[in-house]
Amino acid sequence: MLCRIMCVLVAVLGGCAKKEVPVIPEEIAGSCRYENRFSRKFECRDYHGDWTEEQIRQDCDSWGGEVTIGQACNLEQVLGYCIWEQEGRYIRASLPGNDPGACGSTLRGCEFFGRGAFDPAPICGGVDPDQDRGGGLVVFQQPVRRCQDPLPGEPPGRSPGGQVCTWEMISGATEPGRRFADYASCDRVRTQRPYYPVPTAPGADRPDERLQDPEYAQELAWVRSQIESTACVCCHSSSAPRGPSNWYLDAPGNFINGFFDRGIAMGAGWIDTSGLGAYPPEENNGFSRATPDNPHHTIFVTTDDARMRRFFVREAERRGLRQEMFAGMRYVFGPIDEQRLFRPSACTRGEGVTPDGRIVWRGGRARYLYVLEEGAASPTVPPNLDLPAGTIWRIDVPPEGEPWASGTVRYGQVPAGGRQRFPLSGPPAPLVSGRRYYLYVTADILQPVTRCLMVAP
Numbered sequence: 412m413l414c415r416i417m418c419v420l421v422a423v424l425g426g427c428a429k430k431e432v433p434v435i436p437e438e439i440a441g442s443c444r445y446e447n448r449f450s451r452k453f454e455c456r457d458y459h460g461d462w463t464e465e466q467i468r469q470d471c472d473s474w475g476g477e478v479t480i481g482q483a484c485n486l487e488q489v490l491g492y493c494i495w496e497q498e499g500r501y502i503r504a505s506l507p508g509n510d511p512g513a514c515g516s517t518l519r520g521c522e523f524f525g526r527g528a529f530d531p532a533p534i535c536g537g538v539d540p541d542q543d544r545g546g547g548l549v550v551f552q553q554p555v556r557r558c559q560d561p562l563p564g565e566p567p568g569r570s571p572g573g574q575v576c577t578w579e580m581i582s583g584a585t586e587p588g589r590r591f592a593d594y595a596s597c598d599r600v601r602t603q604r605p606y607y608p609v610p611t612a613p614g615a616d617r618p619d620e621r622l623q624d625p626e627y628a629q630e631l632a633w634v635r636s637q638i639e640s641t642a643c644v645c646c647h648s649s650s651a652p653r654g655p656s657n658w659y660l661d662a663p664g665n666f667i668n669g670f671f672d673r674g675i676a677m678g679a680g681w682i683d684t685s686g687l688g689a690y691p692p693e694e695n696n697g698f699s700r701a702t703p704d705n706p707h708h709t710i711f712v713t714t715d716d717a718r719m720r721r722f723f724v725r726e727a728e729r730r731g732l733r734q735e736m737f738a739g740m741r742y743v744f745g746p747i748d749e750q751r752l753f754r755p756s757a758c759t760r761g762e763g764v765t766p767d768g769r770i771v772w773r774g775g776r777a778r779y780l781y782v783l784e785e786g787a788a789s790p791t792v793p794p795n796l797d798l799p800a801g802t803i804w805r806i807d808v809p810p811e812g813e814p815w816a817s818g819t820v821r822y823g824q825v826p827a828g829g830r831q832r833f834p835l836s837g838p839p840a841p842l843v844s845g846r847r848y849y850l851y852v853t854a855d856i857l858q859p860v861t862r863c864l865m866v867a868p
């Protein structure tokens with residue numbers, strides 16, 4: 412899929428540095444109208460340069476869009492364009508809109524999520540993301556643990572009062588033998604990672620003689636029942652509102668045939684998926700997942716990692732795959748790992764704490780604000796990677812709250828409507844004058860706007 416290739420090829424943004432907008436060939440081979448998976452807004456992309464019709468159709472299909480060969484998008488009201496280059500061929504997506512308040516989020520959607528270069532239209536000319544009202548992308552909903560009585564006919568749950576408790580989170584699982592969808596809201600889960608439909612691997616519904624092999628069928632049924640208990644079903648089953656994301660549990664035939672090879676390698680634990688986040692099994696009904704200490708756990712959330720990996724290694728071997736083929740593969744989940752491994756450098760654009768305690772950042776309004784020790788890791792996703800050791804202060808805006816503007820938050824004072832996540836109670840440790848601290852501010856989870864080392868006044 413083109414997007415996947417480009418995600419690797421396009422140079423990665425450092426900090427909030429503006430990307431060069433490339434000069435693109437004028438001729439347009441065709442265009443594609445589609446709904447953007449991330450912003451859920453209508454968009455249209457022009458294919459500039461040496462594209463074949465086949466290549467255009469392939470790219471457009473991957474977005475579930477509609478192709479027009481030989482014609483440009485020509486939209487009337489656009490905020491700007493997002494541009495990608497691949498081997499001398501260019502895609503220029505028109506980002507429709509007429510609200511200058513959406514310029515900042517459109518820029519971030521293009522550059523942080525899409526890894527493109529943003530070329531503003533006059534309405535967003537000289538984009539000032541500090542004016543941004545944060546519209547556009549879906550707001551990440553923090554996980555909650557939901558407890559309820561078991562469904563009629565099911566045995567009592569393991570929690571007090573016989574209840575069944577389930578984290579509403581991508582890495583969450585309900586009790587083994589139960590269905591996640593019966594005990595948690597998938598709507599919340601679908602805000603925690605971009606959800607969009609993706610076709611299965613070709614020929615996924617072919618007849619598979621292994622289904623007649625009782626030993627194989629038994630393992631397959633176990634794998635399916637494990638996944639059925641986890642939040643993966645929210646996007647990987649036919650109940651996903653706009654269709655399943657690639658492989659899906661209730662696919663006709665053998666659902667394993669819907670995976671691309673890389674998905675199988677993730678199942679086998681051949682690719683490090685610890686960046687996706689994990690609960691300890693004792694808080695997750697016995698289900699574990701890859702963690703920085705155990706990066707070669709299968710990508711699946713399971714009560715038996717060894718058994719799950721064995722199943723997928725067998726599948727990989729049958730497909731002729733070898734572990735070396737996936738060595739060092741990491742950036743498979745867009746910005747997740749790249750952000751976790753990000754090392755900040757000194758603040759250069761006036762970011763930091765003013766002598767009267769106001770926190771100044773750049774890049775637009777914020778939902779999450781951290782002050783960390785200089786050497787702390789960069790925070791990313793809950794539940795285990797969003798509060799790194801060395802966090803001194805962390806405050807959040809709840810999903811329904813209004814994000815903060817730069818300069819309106821004072822160190823140690825939680826703004827009205829905000830929530831302090833660290834320390835659990837009381838004010839944070841005072842900053843020591845002259846010492847360096849890591850200022851980490853995001854528009855939302857995985858959308859950093861300022862990440863740099865400031866010196867306390």
Ligand code: HEC
Binds near residue numbers: 604642657675743
């Ligand atoms: C909020 C939606 C969502 C949830 C929840 C979700 N996924 Fe996915 N998953 C996706 C999307 C979208 C893709 C397709 C990515 C692409 O190809 O662009 C995907 C792709 C995959 C792939 C294939 C990757 C590849 O490169 O072939 C695997 C494996 C996978 N998911 C595993 C999981 C597991 C395991 C869980 C549960 C722990 C899970 N997913 C939960 C949305 C989701």
